[in-house]
Amino acid sequence: MPANETPTIPQGEPVPHWLALAEALTPALYETEQQPLRLVAAVADASHPLRYRMEDLGDVASLAQADLRAGDSFILDFGGHRTGYLSFLLGTSGREPDAPARLRLTFGEVPTDVAESFEPYTAWLSRAWLPDEVVNIDDLPQSVRLPRRYAFRYVKVEVIATSKEFGLRFEDIRAYAVTSAKSAAPTLPTAAPAWARRVDEVSIATLRDCLQTTFEDGPRRDRRLWVGDLRLQALVNYETYQQNDVVKRCLYLFAGLPRADGLVNACVYEKPRPTYANIVALDYAALYNATLAEYVAATGDIETGRDLWPVARRQLEILGQTVNESGLFVDPGDTWLFIDWNDSLHRDAAIQGVLIIAYRKTLELARIIGLEHEVPEYPEIILKMVSAARRAFFDAPSGLYLSGPDRQVSIASQSWMILAGVPESDAEAVTALRQVALHPGAIQATTPYLVHYYTEAMFACGMQQEALAQIQRYWGGMVAAGADTFWEAYSVEKPLLSPYGDIHVNSYCHAWSCTPAYFFRKCMSFEQEASGF
């Protein structure tokens, strides 16, 4: 999630001992060698959500006997998504090669990446993010291992030039998938329906491919560590890979690189050295506390909880300044509020909910680490904010939470109010969610990030069947569209949605989409529910 136009942030001094701790926690990366399964062709097909189907063109072994000349190309299918590297032995046919070879390689997470030209490129993100590469290879035959890391299932290889004397052959093509996920994650019980087991696999693959030396938001593009993405990945991680030291490392990276006043940045860069990304979002700073509290709860790592406790307290000291005397969030107007990619979304209700959650989670953390006495005011603040929220946003006649002067109805407002515990009963929460689903003008979710919280709100008020139906419709929709990992942006109605103006720069393996595996394990039990399907 990159921010478009955001102001420069006055950053604080880095905290060397926390950054050193983060550095010491850098996990090893495990490499898995894989060979391409098949040669494929992308065939235009309007019935497929991404406009193409992949047709089998046969065994990759034929490339070792090929005679590929300028203009020739092929597409490799590795059978699934990976974050990693590519190598091949570039051999020749014909006479002894008397020139270098020039190739264009395009790495595709989905068929559109390798089926369509990237030109003209009209997105506002850097053209340098597009996963194509032109390489010149001397002294053939030559073993080639491309130095950059890519995110891919498909690799399109186009021969730009050989000489008249020789053609190209490709042998021993290998991908090297990397992840810091140590072992396979547990699978769902066989009682779970097939669709859920597949959605679960794809969720876990998404986490695996984002789980590098930090929790990257997307291995293809951005590759930053964002608080919002981290929280969701960490929740899935506790249920699957349990690479808890990577969560700890990420918590220290944020703590070690605060804004001048101590507010946690919305994202930081890990490479080439940890540094500020100069983006702050109020909701993400609040969710840092949730992430820390959940980490300590999941791991029992009291020491880290105590070490980072001042950071958590400081977040609420600063965020608390945005809450007025009656307990209501007042947008200071100078700081980014994320919630979702949607300019028309009114965010006050949602941010109110996030802040209440931050207080609740921080209080839980204080209890676990035995420092509740340091924040005796929190319970009262929470009560005051909940009742302020109710007064400000709840519309009893419709049963909906409305935000802003235009009394805007949105998925975001309902979800965060419910997650913050603002409704007085589950029934009230259920009504809000059912009403918003029926409301023709309701602002919908545009990212899997908000769909996660929407789904979590359903589980929170006992709408398990609806939550499952939503997972099936939304994440299952991506699977039906051919997803091997879950996407940065998706809409059932508009699968070609791009926040950037060009789907070729979308990320198709994106951290904030990986949470079905969490829901399946933490919010329900397939043993009990099996009969429900």
Add this chain to the structure above:
Amino acid sequence: MPANETPTIPQGEPVPHWLALAEALTPALYETEQQPLRLVAAVADASHPLRYRMEDLGDVASLAQADLRAGDSFILDFGGHRTGYLSFLLGTSGREPDAPARLRLTFGEVPTDVAESFEPYTAWLSRAWLPDEVVNIDDLPQSVRLPRRYAFRYVKVEVIATSKEFGLRFEDIRAYAVTSAKSAAPTLPTAAPAWARRVDEVSIATLRDCLQTTFEDGPRRDRRLWVGDLRLQALVNYETYQQNDVVKRCLYLFAGLPRADGLVNACVYEKPRPTYANIVALDYAALYNATLAEYVAATGDIETGRDLWPVARRQLEILGQTVNESGLFVDPGDTWLFIDWNDSLHRDAAIQGVLIIAYRKTLELARIIGLEHEVPEYPEIILKMVSAARRAFFDAPSGLYLSGPDRQVSIASQSWMILAGVPESDAEAVTALRQVALHPGAIQATTPYLVHYYTEAMFACGMQQEALAQIQRYWGGMVAAGADTFWEAYSVEKPLLSPYGDIHVNSYCHAWSCTPAYFFRKCMSFEQEASGF
């Protein structure tokens, strides 16, 4: 010198112990770090032979403070030609970089390389030889060292993409020149005129940049080891760098990779492992013997002479089959005759000359290594071939050597007849050279390779002033056109000559052009001649 359309050659078994000897003789490469001198702009200028002049745009240090965005570009001038590598520290301006950078780098030996687009590319050589490279650089700031070797004085850097958030800065730009020339070559005496001292410097720089782990024909393109180029480089080498073991290595590479019948290939590849290039030229096979004989004479390395003696004898056994009973070369029609890049050249007279020289040189070699008794027939063959040449080619009325049914007049025929000692006196040779210069239909030389032999023929018959005037006009012409190293192809009348149909794929540092340094030292004395200028 690449061959265009040549048949596949039945190759012999490699000779492992000779290839092992060649391998053991691989020289170390010496690296010299250099910083760019200035930023320059290529300005169209019809008065310059290459159509551009370079204007100074100031200090390279400004790049460290720059804010270069997509579409921006600059040209670095390193002040002279080198074969080598490039590194730089790619920094950023603006906010923290949130994307990779995509750059196009173009390495220029001459201004046209960086002044003009390479598109549309129409030459018949591989597009992959063009010295441009598109690179994507992650995780900025980043130290970048491009892995490929280039031949360059200029580097054009074009920014293809950053993001809106940041621009690019370039710091610590360095070139790493590589050569196996151990030390500086001796300079000409100060008695030599300035133009000759400059031509000499450029000659020596040409040899230096071609002198790698073999004598490459051109560090930019082709990079092969050709017999014809090797002979000329070796002659310059004995007078300058004296890297005699590299000559020895090259002699063994050819000996280790013969054609099935034992004929030496016209060229071999050194990388990725020594192998056949599947091109044989009769004149190049003959010149292998000259190269070996000259090596032994220059170094006193009798052992190598004796070791490779069977190869030399075998060349003449095979080449001798192209000579008829009266001592005249008869083109077998199935083997390439190089002599010069010129399809309209009739080559019989020139090849006859080359073959006589091969016999003469091989006989000299036999004498030096004490094996004259093995070739008692050579003196008689030489006499027979010389008189056959005279009968067949010499036209007494005009004083010219004519070749072929159309009695073609050419620089090539006169030069090789003279070098072979066919004229009965220097005066006769001088007449031939003066007449060919005046002959309106004479086939001219198209390569520095043939201009070398033309010049050598002048020196051989005492035309020292004319030879010097030719060096000044031809190689001095390249210097006047801005050459830092001598070119693969040049004509005083047509400086934009390309054997390939596009000057952008010409090589501007080419082995066979480096011989003025040989002439200045071996064929004359500037102390004696100083008054002549």
